[in-house]
Amino acid sequence: MATQHSRSAARLMMAPAVTLLLGWMLVPLAMTLYFSFKKYLPLRGGDLGWVGFENYVRFVTSSAFWPSIQTTLVIVGGVLVITTVLGVALALLLDQPMWGQGPVRILVIAPFFVMPTVSALVWKNMFMDPNYGLLADLWRAFGAEPVQWLSQASVPSIIMIVAWQWLPFATLILLTAIQSLDSEQLEAAEMDGAPSPKRFWYIILPHLGRAISVVILIQTIFLLGIFAEIFVTTGGAFGTKTLTYLIYQRVLESQNVGLGSAGGVYAIILANILAIFLMRIVGKNLDN
Amino acid sequence: MYLRNALRAATALALIAGATHAETITIATVNNGDMIRMQGLSDEFTEKTGIEVEWVTLEENVLRQRVTTDITTKGGAFDIMTIGMYETPIWGKNGWLVPLDDLSEEYDAEDILPAMAGGLSYDGTLYAAPFYGESSMIMYRTDLMEQAGLEMPASPTWEFIREAAAKMTDRDAEINGICLRGKAGWGEGGAFITAMSNSFGARWFDEDWNAQFDSEAWKETLTFFSEMMNESGPAGYATNGFNENLSLFQQGKCGMWIDATVAASFVTNPNDSTVADKVGFALAPHKDGVEKNGNWLWAWALGIPAGTQKVDAAKQFVEWATSKDYIELVAGKEGWANVPPGARTSLYENPEYQKVPFAQMTLDSILSADPKNPTVDPVPYTGVQFAAIPEFAGIATEVSQEFSAVYAGQQTVDEALEKAQAITNDAMEAAGYR
Amino acid sequence: MARSVTTRRKAFNTAVAWAIGLLIFFPILWTILTSFKTEAQAIADPPVFLFFDWTLENYGVVMERSNYAKFLWNSIAIAGGSTLLGVLIAVPAAWSMAFVPSKRTKDILMWMLSTKMLPAVGVLYPIYLVFIKLGLLDTKFGLIVVLMLINLPIIVWMLYTYFREIPGEILEAARMDGAGLKEEIIHVLTPMALPGIASTVLLNLILAWNEAFWTLNLTAAQAAPLTAFIASYSSPEGLFFAKLSAASTMAIAPILILGWFSQKQLVRGLTFGAVK
Numbered sequence: 001m002a003t004q005h006s007r008s009a010a011r012l013m014m015a016p017a018v019t020l021l022l023g024w025m026l027v028p029l030a031m032t033l034y035f036s037f038k039k040y041l042p043l044r045g046g047d048l049g050w051v052g053f054e055n056y057v058r059f060v061t062s063s064a065f066w067p068s069i070q071t072t073l074v075i076v077g078g079v080l081v082i083t084t085v086l087g088v089a090l091a092l093l094l095d096q097p098m099w100g101q102g103p104v105r106i107l108v109i110a111p112f113f114v115m116p117t118v119s120a121l122v123w124k125n126m127f128m129d130p131n132y133g134l135l136a137d138l139w140r141a142f143g144a145e146p147v148q149w150l151s152q153a154s155v156p157s158i159i160m161i162v163a164w165q166w167l168p169f170a171t172l173i174l175l176t177a178i179q180s181l182d183s184e185q186l187e188a189a190e191m192d193g194a195p196s197p198k199r200f201w202y203i204i205l206p207h208l209g210r211a212i213s214v215v216i217l218i219q220t221i222f223l224l225g226i227f228a229e230i231f232v233t234t235g236g237a238f239g240t241k242t243l244t245y246l247i248y249q250r251v252l253e254s255q256n257v258g259l260g261s262a263g264g265v266y267a268i269i270l271a272n273i274l275a276i277f278l279m280r281i282v283g284k285n286l287d288n
Numbered sequence: 289m290y291l292r293n294a295l296r297a298a299t300a301l302a303l304i305a306g307a308t309h310a311e312t313i314t315i316a317t318v319n320n321g322d323m324i325r326m327q328g329l330s331d332e333f334t335e336k337t338g339i340e341v342e343w344v345t346l347e348e349n350v351l352r353q354r355v356t357t358d359i360t361t362k363g364g365a366f367d368i369m370t371i372g373m374y375e376t377p378i379w380g381k382n383g384w385l386v387p388l389d390d391l392s393e394e395y396d397a398e399d400i401l402p403a404m405a406g407g408l409s410y411d412g413t414l415y416a417a418p419f420y421g422e423s424s425m426i427m428y429r430t431d432l433m434e435q436a437g438l439e440m441p442a443s444p445t446w447e448f449i450r451e452a453a454a455k456m457t458d459r460d461a462e463i464n465g466i467c468l469r470g471k472a473g474w475g476e477g478g479a480f481i482t483a484m485s486n487s488f489g490a491r492w493f494d495e496d497w498n499a500q501f502d503s504e505a506w507k508e509t510l511t512f513f514s515e516m517m518n519e520s521g522p523a524g525y526a527t528n529g530f531n532e533n534l535s536l537f538q539q540g541k542c543g544m545w546i547d548a549t550v551a552a553s554f555v556t557n558p559n560d561s562t563v564a565d566k567v568g569f570a571l572a573p574h575k576d577g578v579e580k581n582g583n584w585l586w587a588w589a590l591g592i593p594a595g596t597q598k599v600d601a602a603k604q605f606v607e608w609a610t611s612k613d614y615i616e617l618v619a620g621k622e623g624w625a626n627v628p629p630g631a632r633t634s635l636y637e638n639p640e641y642q643k644v645p646f647a648q649m650t651l652d653s654i655l656s657a658d659p660k661n662p663t664v665d666p667v668p669y670t671g672v673q674f675a676a677i678p679e680f681a682g683i684a685t686e687v688s689q690e691f692s693a694v695y696a697g698q699q700t701v702d703e704a705l706e707k708a709q710a711i712t713n714d715a716m717e718a719a720g721y722r
Numbered sequence: 723m724a725r726s727v728t729t730r731r732k733a734f735n736t737a738v739a740w741a742i743g744l745l746i747f748f749p750i751l752w753t754i755l756t757s758f759k760t761e762a763q764a765i766a767d768p769p770v771f772l773f774f775d776w777t778l779e780n781y782g783v784v785m786e787r788s789n790y791a792k793f794l795w796n797s798i799a800i801a802g803g804s805t806l807l808g809v810l811i812a813v814p815a816a817w818s819m820a821f822v823p824s825k826r827t828k829d830i831l832m833w834m835l836s837t838k839m840l841p842a843v844g845v846l847y848p849i850y851l852v853f854i855k856l857g858l859l860d861t862k863f864g865l866i867v868v869l870m871l872i873n874l875p876i877i878v879w880m881l882y883t884y885f886r887e888i889p890g891e892i893l894e895a896a897r898m899d900g901a902g903l904k905e906e907i908i909h910v911l912t913p914m915a916l917p918g919i920a921s922t923v924l925l926n927l928i929l930a931w932n933e934a935f936w937t938l939n940l941t942a943a944q945a946a947p948l949t950a951f952i953a954s955y956s957s958p959e960g961l962f963f964a965k966l967s968a969a970s971t972m973a974i975a976p977i978l979i980l981g982w983f984s985q986k987q988l989v990r991g992l993t994f995g996a997v998k
Contacts, residue, residue: 009903010818017815017878018830024871025837031848032840041719042360042847043378043678058718063710064686090742098736105989106982107743110750113981115932117952118970122753126963130524131536132765134752141768148524151696167746172992214994218876221838228934232956234527235349237472237689238696248843252353254682255360257847259718264844271839279832314943321959324787342943345788345954354939361850365860365942531957535765538960560960 029268035261043255055262064246069270071155072242076223078159079166080216086163087170087215088208092200094171095178105175112168120232123161124150128233154238161229166222170215177211178204217278224271243267311601312340313367318351318588321554322420322628323370326609329617333608339601348475352681359384364595367602371416372475373407373587373659374674374681380410386592386599388414388606395607399632404587407659407671416591417610420550421630423653424483424583426570427537427555428544429563432456432463436543443571443581446487446512449544453520456543465520467542468513471529472692474684479584479673480546481691482684485509487574487582491663492675492712497721499712501687501705510701514694526695538562546572548586549653552646553625569649571656580664584673585657587631630654683715750974757781757967764963780968788951790972797947797976799862800937801930804869805877805923811870812877813919817907819878820885821893831882834875842935853940860942868940869930876929877922883994884918885911920987924980931977948973 036055039048059065094105111119127133128149136146149157181204189199227244234240236249247267251260317323323345330341344366346354355369359379371379379385391397397405397414404421408414426444433440436455441448453465469480482492490505500506517525520543522536530547534554537545538561545551558564572583590609592602608614612634618627625644627635635641636651662672669675674684690704690711716722744751756764758776784790819827849868850859858864888911896910912919934949941950955962955969981988 006822006903007824010822013814013818014830016811017834017874020811020871021834021837021874025840027852028840028845028848031851032845035847039720041678043356043382044719045382046360058714062714063707093735093739093742096735096739097732098739099732100736100740102985104739104743106985107740107747109981109985109988110747110978113928113932113978114750114974115934115949115952117934117949117956118973119749121952121956121966122749122970125966126752126756127749129532130527131522131532131541132767132963134769137767137769146523148527148696151524151526151692152698164746164749169992172989173994175989176992217835218994221835224839225841227843231349235472235685235689237692238526238698239693241689244841244843247841249682249686251843251846252356253685254715255356255678256682256718260844264841267841267844268839272836275832275836275839316942319954319957327787344942344946344950346950347953347956350938350953350956357846357850357939358942361847361854363850363854363859531959531962534959535961539765554960 032261032264035257036265038258040258040261041256051258055258056265059250059259059262059266064241067239068241068243068246071239072224072244072270074155075159075162075226075240075242076220078156079163079223080219082159082163083166083170083219084212084215086167087174088205088212090167090171091174091178092204094175108171109168111164112166112172114165116165116226116228117232119165120161120229123157123164124233128157150233151238154234154240158229158233158240161233162223162226166219169219173215174208174211177208181207220274220278221271224267224274243270310338310340311598312342313598313601313605314342314344314365315368315370315590315605316344316346316351316355316366317370318348319345320348320588322550323588325618325622325626326419326614329614329621330605330609332617333605336608337601337604339604341605349473359593362593362595364593364597366593367596367598368590368592368605370419370588371591372589373404373585374671374676376408376416376589376591377410377670377676378678379591380413380415384594385415386594386596386603388417388592388603391417391603391607395611396634399612399634401631401633401654403585403654403657403659404631407585408587408589416589417606418587418589418631419610420628421585421587421654422548422550423585423630423650423657424480424547424572425549425552425649425653426544426546426572427552428452428568428570429456429540429542429566430568431566432543433568440568440570444573445576446573446582447576449546449573450512450516450519453516453544457520462541463543464522464536464541465543466516467522467528467533467536467545468517468525469529469533469547470517470521470525470692470695471527471532472685472689473529474674474681474688476529476688477692477695478684478688479586481509481513481688483572483584483673484513484582486580486663486672487572487578488512489575489578489580489664491665491667493667493669493716495666495668497668497716499709499716501709501712506705507701510691510694510705514701517695526692546582549646549650550629552650553629553644556625556645567645569646571649571653578664580662581656583653583657585654585659586673679715679719679721683712686711686715750978753967754971755967756964757971759964759967761961761964764967765961780964781972783965784955784968784972788954788969790951793946793948793951794976796862796941796945797931797949800865800869800945800947801927801977803862803866804873804930805926807866808870808874808877808926809881809919809923812874812881812922813907813912816878816881816885817911819882820888821890831879834878838872838875846939849936850940859940860944860946862945865937865940865945865947868936869933872933872936873926873929877926880922880925880994881915881918884915884922888914917987917990920984921990921992924984924988925992928977928981 037050039051127135130136130146130148139146189203225244230240230245236245247260247263250256250263327343334340358365404418405414408416438452457465469477471477488505488509490509491500494500533545534551536542537555540563555561555567556564572581574581590606615627624641629650641647657672659670659672674680687708690707693699694701694704757780759774763770763774853859853864896906937947937949952973955966
């Protein structure tokens with residue numbers, strides 16, 4: 001159906017987006033690669049010459065490297081599991097007939113509109129503060145010792161904050177998917193006397209496969225880069241240093257641009273490994 | 289709001305008519321109370337000079353990140369930056385700041401406290417003018433001390449402090465004997481533990497830049513700190529910084545608090561503090577037999593980046609904000625207790641200011657800190673609670689994160705010191721010191 | 723929807739959904755409530771919920787200290803500008819991917835998404851240097867471009883999925899009637915894709931509004947949006963929960979209100995091609 005004419009027109013129309021993104025990818029990537037082979041210390045005179053792979057070796061052999069990979073995977077994985085599972089549950093619930101469906105939906109999606117910085121500040125100070133936080137008040141009301149969230153349960157706390165922000169996104173996509181489900185099919189299953197767990201397992205969940213894939217894919221891309229939530233709450237202490245945060249420490253706190261750039265290259269590699277995994281696992285669902 | 293803008297416009301117009309060139313300068317500053325006040329008063333500066341001021345007010349960590357990026361890349365986004373005693377000599381050495389060696393006669397640069405001027409100079413040249421200066425000291429509740437049947441000596445030992453803290457602690461009444469900074473970050477808990485380690489005879493580096501965390505003195509410091517805080521400190525002290533402790537003290541939840549001398553005006557201000565009339569002050573402690581005290585030296589200062597096109601206007605502002613007149617201006621509006629402290633000798637000679645309860649102890653603390661000679665054993669760096677080398681901020685932040693993990697009960701003192709030693713030596717190697 | 727449900731079942735659903743909804747919304751509600759308290763009431767234990775002396779004092783303090791209108795306008799201009807620019811560039815690209823698909827279409831889409839994987843903190847120095855060179859530092863235009871580039875992959879993908887749902891026969895018919903490419907896009911395609919475009923615009927407004935790394939690090943006094951406004955309230959000296967709450971409420975209110983009014987659009991449109 002596509003003629004030669006429309007093919008070249010199509011290419012022309014794609015050109016601006018592709019060119020811009022290519023530039024946005026290549027310029028920083030090239031500069032990151034360039035810096036990563038340099039000893040570049042802005043506070044000590046800047047460019048101090050080529051050092052080969054020294055930055056790469058140093059970044060990986062630092063005691064903080066492997067823990068940071070682990071933390072990254074735990075946080076990303078934790079948030080994905082929570083948002084997907086709760087997202088499906090919430091979407092199912094919101095699809096049920098009820099009074100005030102619109103207002104409830106508004107309440108549920110509201111966290112998505114809150115800036116990460118603001119949500120981190122609010123959670124840290126007004127909820128998780130061991131002295132003045134609302135959760136501490138709650139714990140004390142039951143006669144329990146308040147939990148020191150951000151030091152003793154630091155990673156779960158951050159997962160909770162981030163999951164709170166992303167749950168609405170997952171819920172929205174999954175809700176749209178559920179609403180598109182052919183209700184006749186469900187009714188038929190109901191007529192046949194299929195109990196609701198079975199209906200969920202054999203009809204609803206397979207139908208949601210594609211939506212779940214999308215949720216996981218998009219969220220992973222955003223979650224790999226989370227920064228404000230950690231910067232505001234723990235500053236990377238108590239085992240919350242993700243790879244992104246470690247790079248921040250190297251580039252901005254230690255002012256070692258070369259070392260940080262090598263870290264940036266590792267981050268790209270990690271992201272691509274994850275992307276390939278994701279494509280393998282969820283990519284099938286995207287084909288059709 | 290409208291009226292003020294109209295006035296501002298009118299003054300600006302008048303000045304243009306008077307052939308003065310109206311300029312706008314951009315100032316990056318930290319969101320501390322004294323700076324917020326300066327921001328409010330800057331209208332008076334505009335009225336006087338016709339120079340408009342735009343503010344970029346940021347939280348301390350964000351500010352550091354922002355101004356450091358801008359100065360190292362010569363971005364020129366700011367005409368004045370609020371920086372500290374750590375950054376100033378390093379930046380001055382790199383030629384990134386405009387030297388402040390030609391300040392006006394009436395400004396009286398000689399009046400700046402020598403300790404502050406020294407810390408804000410490189411090679412004898414002043415590179416940033418101190419807006420306020422501070423050391424650290426003990427602030428304690430006189431009523432609780434009395435209840436405990438103890439009397440605070442003029443220069444207490446750490447052993448005394450620990451004992452007093454244990455006696456003052458009353459968990460049922462939510463009173464913690466002592467509140468100290470445990471929060472990770474070189475300017476937070478890192479600053480405190482470093483200053484404290486000086487008074488235990490420890491040091492960061494030997495003269496060949498080898499890390500010294502494997503020393504007995506460091507082990508003693510960290511063990512003492514965490515044991516004392518577990519006995520008598522508030523729950524969750526591993527995440528408490530200056531601000532958290534200030535709130536705790538103001539709410540009457542701390543017996544003692546060793547922290548910045550500027551806090552004295554906040555804890556004695558009856559508007560914010562429930563214990564305003566029950567606060568005493570003493571010199572920061574030392575270990576029995578060690579002559580160094582565990583207090584630091586710091587100044588928030590105004591520096592002018594070398595690339596700015598508006599050097600004259602920026603200098604005018606720096607002079608105005610750090611002048612004797614500015615201090616008088618604040619005193620007139622808010623009372624002497626609220627003027628920016630610790631920058632000028634004349635302030636401490638002013639009989640009005642001498643009536644302020646914490647004035648003398650602040651000065652004594654400042655005078656007892658010696659950045660050129662901070663430790664018992666010799667060191668290759670200057671700075672009390674930091675080493676004035678570019679790598680320090682990054683290293684000390686990571687090291688203090690390991691320490692905070694000890695405070696939170698996640699690792700032992702030995703584990704933390706071992707990691708600190710590795711982190712520091714590794715980073716110093718990367719920077720080419722070793 | 724033909725399913726009949728008992729009133730009891732409906733009441734049960736309603737109760738559970740509202741309880742969960744309120745729980746999720748609670749942190750925002752609490753922030754808004756706290757912004758009307760005094761600092762002492764903000765940390766009161768036991769906490770006070772509704773029965774306190776409501777005060778506008780905190781808003782007064784924030785308005786006095788910061789030029790809120792300027793931050794707000796910058797946020798609107800940057801989020802709006804980057805979304806508009808992004809959609810203008812993405813529509814033709816998404817069109818050609820949807821209607822003239824080639825073997826590489828999916829690869830290109832995935833590659834576009836992968837440009838989002840370079841961690842921002844790692845490239846701050848290079849980008850900062852480029853911005854200085856181009857004179858874009860602390861300009862709204864510079865941020866509009868950066869945020870557009872960051873969100874472009876998402877915009878392209880969303881539009882692509884909407885366009886693909888439009889049956890090709892309709893376009894064929896239009897072509898038969900002698901419509902050129904331009905007419906086809908403007909008169910046939912765009913009206914049909916309008917709901918999709920609307921939700922794309924919404925999502926990107928939200929993402930751009932909330933972006934806090936580049937907007938904070940590439941601005942000073944002129945172009946700083948609300949993310950920088952918040953950074954001046956995050957931890958000052960003394961008690962600050964009430965003032966922080968007021969500032970937070972002011973920072974999120976505009977986008978929250980927009981989101982509420984367009985909730986239906988978002989619920990209907992946010993599919994990313996997940997629905998088949």
